[in-house]
Amino acid sequence: MKISCRINCGTKSMFKLGVSFPEIVVAVAVFAILALPIYQSMHTVQTDTMKSINYFRAMELANEAIEYVRLLPVNKDFKQNAEGFSGSILVEQGDTFEAAKILTGDNPNYKDILESNIQYSNQYNPAYFYRTIEVADLSGADYAGLLKKVIVTVYWDNDVAVNNLHDLSRKTKKVVLASLITDWGAQP
Amino acid sequence: MTRFAFRKSRGVTLIEMVAGTLIISIIFYVITNFASNMAFKYKHGFVDLENFRVAHQAINQLRRDYNMACPYVTAGDGVEELKKFLLMPFAISKVDEKFVGANRRIRITPQQLTFYKFADTGFSMDSQPLVEEVEYTFDANSGKLTRTCSGNSRQFSGFKEVEFKSFVHLTNPQIPVIWAKIVLDQDYYQDSGKPLELTASINSNFVIDSINHSGWQYKTFHQIK
Numbered sequence: 101m102k103i104s105c106r107i108n109c110g111t112k113s114m115f116k117l118g119v120s121f122p123e124i125v126v127a128v129a130v131f132a133i134l135a136l137p138i139y140q141s142m143h144t145v146q147t148d149t150m151k152s153i154n155y156f157r158a159m160e161l162a163n164e165a166i167e168y169v170r171l172l173p174v175n176k177d178f179k180q181n182a183e184g185f186s187g188s189i190l191v192e193q194g195d196t197f198e199a200a201k202i203l204t205g206d207n208p209n210y211k212d213i214l215e216s217n218i219q220y221s222n223q224y225n226p227a228y229f230y231r232t233i234e235v236a237d238l239s240g241a242d243y244a245g246l247l248k249k250v251i252v253t254v255y256w257d258n259d260v261a262v263n264n265l266h267d268l269s270r271k272t273k274k275v276v277l278a279s280l281i282t283d284w285g286a287q288p
Numbered sequence: 289m290t291r292f293a294f295r296k297s298r299g300v301t302l303i304e305m306v307a308g309t310l311i312i313s314i315i316f317y318v319i320t321n322f323a324s325n326m327a328f329k330y331k332h333g334f335v336d337l338e339n340f341r342v343a344h345q346a347i348n349q350l351r352r353d354y355n356m357a358c359p360y361v362t363a364g365d366g367v368e369e370l371k372k373f374l375l376m377p378f379a380i381s382k383v384d385e386k387f388v389g390a391n392r393r394i395r396i397t398p399q400q401l402t403f404y405k406f407a408d409t410g411f412s413m414d415s416q417p418l419v420e421e422v423e424y425t426f427d428a429n430s431g432k433l434t435r436t437c438s439g440n441s442r443q444f445s446g447f448k449e450v451e452f453k454s455f456v457h458l459t460n461p462q463i464p465v466i467w468a469k470i471v472l473d474q475d476y477y478q479d480s481g482k483p484l485e486l487t488a489s490i491n492s493n494f495v496i497d498s499i500n501h502s503g504w505q506y507k508t509f510h511q512i513k
Contacts, residue, residue, distance in 0.1 A: 205461030
């Protein structure tokens, strides 16, 4: 009733005029202008999420290195053995790189339980994680001789192609964790 | 009214119809493509990050608990049971198997990990420290990892797969280490089709020290909290 009244009365109506091509173009342009910042912000969120995930993974790799150092008996070879955990979690395979395997050993007491083939996920590959482990003696306090300081640094890259796994000079990100290991054998 | 409408209306030509359909198709394509891209970016932005944060939280909790893993041997069980634990702290287990007798070794299955740990009671002079049972169980149907300790349970959700394994590292094969893998219930990148993974190796300080320092002859008994 209302529509027919409008038409009868000769007033302008959308039903009568339709939408012209320039109007569509302007509408699409306005939509694109409004949508672009939203799209860009979502893209940034996605990129930042990947960076955060790499950070979480780097933290886990640092914690893992400290766990491995704790396995070692604190003896004269401790420093050398601990620093031996340093290295990339990728290995060179011809011209490409693949995820490294954890160096598992064997213990006949647990032959039915132990897993011998444990490999890092390939999802870690694009970040080119690299760990360094340093062991330092403490000095100063009376108890300093009982403790060793273990410093783990994990380096990685976000979205950068890497040719040399061991070149740390071009790594863009790093996280450092430190822990104290007790040298019970050193107590008086 | 009818006469007026008919006079002004001239119909739609084929060219106009084709052009109109084309324009609508293009607009529809742009909008659906935009919406689909936004949904993808949202999923791989906020949702992935939240799930990954929960996975990280679960690993941290497991690490905190398992670092304090210890035997539960009472004075009634005797020192021989303690020696058995120190000699071999790990045991194969079936899902939902209960501890039998004094054999309370750390039990591991691919989807369940059960052990005793020193209870969080602060500093205590008690000669028999309090311990409590901790259980981590993954239910693949609900995608939830449940931690149960002292009657309290906490759930970590959003996982497609959780797996526990044990291994010994080449540098010290005497000490078994827990390896945990968490796979998120979200697709990875569009072109890879793999869900996000987080892995961790975890140790018990007690197990390490008791094996690396066997000369200590640990003879402390425990009581349940």
